Amino acid sequence: MQTDVEAPATEPLDIQDGAVVVAGVRKAYGPVVALDGVDLRAAPGEVVAVVGPSGCGKSTLLELVCGLAAADAGTVRAAPAALMPQRDGLLPWLSALDNAALARRVAGDSKATARTRAHGHFAAFGLEGFERARPSELSGGMRQRVAFLRTLLAGRPVLCLDEPFAALDALTRGQAQGWLAEALAREPRTVLLVTHDVEEAVLLADRVALMSARPGRVVRTIDVALPRPRARTDLAVVELRERALAALGAA
């Protein structure tokens, strides 16, 4: 997806291997300006958390990167990206296995191949034994794992995760952050992770982009140069969380 409305970016951009470049982007819905002057980059394999107040255009930004909508101005260049939407989007009439396999069906696999490929990941995601369960029979944490697996199976170099854990209780959320970190260690991707949770951003990301209230733009980026795995009780994690919260308050 490439949307050049104003002057195209001058520097050469190699997006083949999974990069994302958003430069000077504006997007309005009628009179509501969701985004204005957004600059954001993700290098191949980088996990960038996007944090900002409700309504500042985070979901809109992911839609632009995934090519589901076009910017009014500015440049969006991204390697092929898969979206995990803010609501899990699982189809209630399909089993967990078929929901996960859906991404492979869309990519052209036969039903049997899609199921086999999806099932290959079920154990690693703690879903073994729940292949035939409908989404209504799964816990919230399990539904999120199925939805994430479906996103991963799309086989795209970029993953756009829109508040994947927002609906989970604190304990389940902590576990979910753990499996996401492990999954990315196994299968590195470029990730844009939208979250309200500054601690989650510091635990999972290489960089945290802080957005202003609407019209949203990235006002500050904080590097998280900490070794993995990270624990919420690590002093460095606590310090960075406080720094990001202070910056967000000042934004």
Ligand SMILES: Nc1ncnc2c1ncn2[C@@H]1O[C@H](COP(=O)(O)OP(=O)(O)OP(=O)(O)O)[C@@H](O)[C@H]1O
């Ligand atoms: N399809 C749409 N039509 C009209 N307005 C929209 C549409 N999508 C988003 N908006 C508006 O654009 C603004 C940004 O919405 P968006 O969903 O991107 O924000 P967000 O940062 O993801 O919010 P939240 O944190 O609550 O999920 C909001 O004011 C919203 O009402």
Ligand SMILES: [Mg+2]
């Ligand atoms: Mg949103």
